[in-house]
Amino acid sequence: MRRAVLLSLSLILGGCVPTADFVELRDEVRELQAEKRKLKETEAELRKRLEEADRLQKSGDVAPKVDALEAKIESLKLRQQGFDQKLGELLRRLDESTRREEGPALPQAKAPAPGVKPDDTAAAKPKAGGVDVPFAALTPTAAYNQAYNDYLKGNYDLAVAGFEEFLKKFPETSLTAHAQYWIGEAYFNKRSYLPAIEAYERVIANYPKSDKVPAALAKAGVAYAELGNFVKARGLLKRVVDEYPQSAEAALARRRLAELQ
Incomplete structure (x- = not known):
């Protein structure tokens, strides 16, 4: 997503399209950037x-402090996810504004052929921002946000379908690994642990440099634990601690490993 963010921000902050909408977007993005910097610090x-x-963890007095720090880091991670969601919405609005300013209008939908129900034609077109648009006409960011919004609303089946369609249409974007990860999260939230594990393992195998790999390892470990496969669970959780010791997921992995002992 970072590449898409930088491209979109360059359009906003560079003032290429100085409309009122873009001025508002520019101000919102600047505020969002400042808040994210504070969170990272x-x-x-x-x-x-x-x-x-951690170095002093042998002392009994330190354990509660470690738990409190890990809880604070988890809270920060949730806030950062909220900022990412807001940024995704800004990018969606930017995509729509860019199409209005620079691109030709989308063709009007054709009337349904005789014998075809209107609902059948409508079902074939996903919605972006409440407007019927053919999926092929969506930008990668808009298509991703459409599926992610379904996930946030708890529409997990729709989210899985949307992310899978995204992977077919846009297999080489900076959002591809994230889409695969959210498929796993949707299945996990449905307690469908086997397909969740399969989705997480695709992230690990197909996108080894993605920033979602630590989370995929950790959640796959948790899913294995839910299925009673504690050997697999420990192995994956230990990988998180060993390979990504500074990540927020490592804190989760340490707690789960302690529970599995």
Whole structure:
């Protein structure tokens, strides 16, 4: 997503399209950037304190402090996800504004052929921002956000279908690994642990450099634990701790490993 963000921000902050909508978007993005910088600084400080606490963890007095620090880091991660969601919405609005300003209008939908129900033609077109648009006409960001919004609303089956369609249409974008990860999350929230594990393992195998790999490893471990396969669960959780010791997921992995002992 980082590449799409930088491209979109360059359009906003560079003032290429100085409309009222873009001025508003520019101000919102600047505020969002400032808040995210503060969050990253706070997280870095908490991680330093957590590392120090880990070194002193043999002391019984330190354990509650470690738990408190890990809880704060988890809270920061949730806030960052909220900011990412807001940024995704800004990008969606930017995509729509860009199409209005620079691109030709989408052709009007044709009337349904004789014998075809209107509902059948409508079902074949996903909606972006409440407007019927053929999926092929959506930008990668808009298509991704459409599926992600379904996930946030708890429409997990729709989210899975949307992300799978995204992967077919846009297999080489910066959002591809994230789409695969959210398929796993949707299945996990449905307690469908086997397909969730399969989705997480695709993230790990197909996108080894993605920032979603630590989360995929951790959640796959948790899913295996839910299925009673504690050997697999420990192996994956240990990988998170060993390979990504500074990640927020490592804190989760340490707690789950302690519970599985």
